[in-house]
Amino acid sequence: MDQCNKGLVFILNNYHFGPDSKKERKGSDVDLANVKHVFTEIGYTADEAQDLTAEDIRLELKNLTRKILPSHTSVVLVFMSHGKKEGIQGTDEGVVTVEEIKDMFSGNNCPALIGKPKIMIFQACRGAKVTPSAPSLATSVVDNGICTDFVGTDGVARDGGVTLVTEDEACSTSPGRVGGGEVEIDCGVPDNADMYIAQSTSEGYYSLRDRQNGSWFIQALCEELIASAHDHHLDDIMTKVTDRVKRQEIRIEINKERHLTMQTPQIIKQGIGKKIFFLPKYPPPAGSQ
Numbered sequence: 001m002d003q004c005n006k007g008l009v010f011i012l013n014n015y016h017f018g019p020d021s022k023k024e025r026k027g028s029d030v031d032l033a034n035v036k037h038v039f040t041e042i043g044y045t046a047d048e049a050q051d052l053t054a055e056d057i058r059l060e061l062k063n064l065t066r067k068i069l070p071s072h073t074s075v076v077l078v079f080m081s082h083g084k085k086e087g088i089q090g091t092d093e094g095v096v097t098v099e100e101i102k103d104m105f106s107g108n109n110c111p112a113l114i115g116k117p118k119i120m121i122f123q124a125c126r127g128a129k130v131t132p133s134a135p136s137l138a139t140s141v142v143d144n145g146i147c148t149d150f151v152g153t154d155g156v157a158r159d160g161g162v163t164l165v166t167e168d169e170a171c172s173t174s175p176g177r178v179g180g181g182e183v184e185i186d187c188g189v190p191d192n193a194d195m196y197i198a199q200s201t202s203e204g205y206y207s208l209r210d211r212q213n214g215s216w217f218i219q220a221l222c223e224e225l226i227a228s229a230h231d232h233h234l235d236d237i238m239t240k241v242t243d244r245v246k247r248q249e250i251r252i253e254i255n256k257e258r259h260l261t262m263q264t265p266q267i268i269k270q271g272i273g274k275k276i277f278f279l280p281k282y283p284p285p286a287g288s289q
Contacts, residue, residue, distance in 0.1 A: 005043060005044075005045060005071075005072070006042070006043045006044050006072065006073045006074055006278070007044060007045070007068065007069075007072030007073055007074050007075050007076070008044060008045050008046075008047050008064065008067060008068060008072065008075055008076070009035075009036075009039040009040075009044035009045070009046050009047065009075075009076040009077075009078065010047045010048075010049070010060070010061070010064050010075070010076070010077045010078065011032060011035050011036055011039075011046060011047070011048045011049070011078045011080075012049050012050070012052060012057065012060070012078065012079050012080060012081065012088075013025075013028050013029070013031065013032040013048075013049075013050050013051075013080045013081070014028075014050065014051055014052065014080065014081035014082070014089070014090065014091050015028055015029065015050060015051055016051050016091060017082065017091055017093075021051070021091070025080075025081070025082070025147075025149065025209065026147070026209075026211040026212075027147075027209050027210050027211045027212060027213060027214045027215065028080055028123075028209065028214065028215070030212075030213060030214035031080055031123065031209075031214040031215055031218040031219075032048070032050075032080065034214065034218065034219070034222040035078050035080075035218060035221075035222060036048060037222075038222045038225050038226060039076060039078075039225075041226075041280060041281070042225065042229055042278050042280040042281070043278070043280055043281050044076060047064060047067070051091050052090055052091065053090040053091055053092040053094060054089070054090030054092060054093075054094025054095060054096050055090070055092075055094065056090065057088070057090055057096045058096060058100070058104075061077075061101065061104050061105075062104065065104060065105065065109060065110045068110060068112045068113060069112060070112045072112065072113070072116070073116060073117075074113070074116050074117040074118070074119060074276075075105065075113060075116075075117075075118055075119070076119045076120075076121070077101065077105075077118070077119070077120045077121065078121045078123075079101075079120070079121065079122050079123065079124065080123040080124070080149075080215070080218065081123075081124050081149065082124060082125060082149050083095075083122065083124025083125045083126055083149060083207070084125075084126070084127070085126050085127045085203060085204060086098070087099075087100070087101070088101075088122060088124050089124070098120075098122070098197065101120060102118075102120075102192055102195055102197075102270075103192070105118045105195075106191045106192050107191045107192075107193070108191050113194070115193075115194060116194060117194050117196055117272065117276050118194055118195050118196065119196045119198070119234070119276075120195065120196065120197045120198070121198045121221070122197070122198070122199045122200060123149065123200045123207060123209075123215050123217055123218050124149045124200065124207055125148055125149045125201065125205070125206050125207045126199065126201055126202070126203050126204060126205060126207070127203065127204035127205055127206070128204075128206065129204045129205045129206065130205070130206060130252070130254065130259050130261045131201075131202070131205050131206070131261050131262045131263055131264055132260075132261065132262070146208050146209070146210055146211070146250045146252060147208075147209055147211060148206045148207065148208060148209070148252065149200075149206075149207045149208075149209055149215070192270060192271065193270065193271025193272075194270075194271050194272055195268075195269070195270040195271065195272070196234065196267075196268075196269055196270075196272055196276065197267070197268040197269075197270070198221075198238060198241075198265065198266075198267050198268075199265060199266040199267070199268070200215065200216075200217035200218070200245075200263070200265055201217070201263050201264065201265060201266070202264045202265075202266045203266065205263070205264070206252075206261070206263070207263060208250060208252070208261075208263050216245050216248055216263060217241070217245055217263070217265055220240075220241045220244040220245050221237075221241050224237050224240045224241050224244070225237060225278070228240065229278040229279075229280050230278075230279070230280055232277075233275035233276055233277050234275070234276040234277075234278070235267075235275065235276075238265075238267050241265065242264070242265045242267065245263055245264070245265050246262060246263065246264050246265070248262065248263070249261065249262045250262075
């Protein structure tokens with residue numbers, strides 16, 4: 001992807017939540033500035049949105065598909081908000097699922113991106129589980145200034161002190177026959193190929209954000225892109241991001257108890273058979289080879 005304008009980067013940052021928008025995702029403004037700076041330096045045109053309801057998110061994404069040109073080499077979608085296991089939350093606490101987003105940018109709904117990478121980055125909680133700490137791997141401990149990107153079942157955005165909940169997820173298959181043999185459809189079809197999904201945390205778990213410096217995941221992602229995008233492919237960069245994030249630990253308060261916890265990002269590739277290089281317009285950092 002060596003064109004000057006590689007395509008669009010859509011950046012959503014939901015900052016205000018709750019009645020009268022009094023609940024804030026503090027630190028996410030830092031994430032927004034960093035993401036916008038990094039991806040425009042790499043060569044994308046930024047399309048920025050803030051404080052959208054679930055339905056407004058859907059409308060913005062539909063409008064975005066109309067802006068994508070055949071000359072664009074890819075699209076990057078960055079979602080920063082509270083979240084649930086199924087997907088990202090709007091400021092009205094409604095959920096836009098990952099599957100919905102993937103479908104909007106499928107080959108049928110966005111033909112300009114057929115065969116091109118659709119890179120989706122999610123900074124949000126995916127549940128209310130705590131990742132237990134492994135002290136021997138940790139490199140930093142911070143005792144305050146950390147909050148989660150999770151909204152409890154009562155609809156209140158929380159920075160710690162959350163009520164833990166469990167959720168069940170149903171998965172169904174459809175039987176059929178192909179060539180005389182019985183098959184089952186599990187998930188994924190060629191129409192949804194070339195999807196690269198980077199989640200800040202594993203399914204069912206909290207995602208952590210520093211009120212001063214932004215989220216662990218977005219911090220690491222932006223720094224690694226600046227350092228390595230000129231000569232490393234996306235898988236290598238995400239390996240470095242994952243390693244950095246999982247080596248951090250923090251004490252957070254849950255139900256009035258302090259828990260030492262960590263975070264593990266999750267990367268999912270769907271139908272991608274090639275390495276993705278950004279080849280940015282900016283020169284390599286000083287001293288790099």
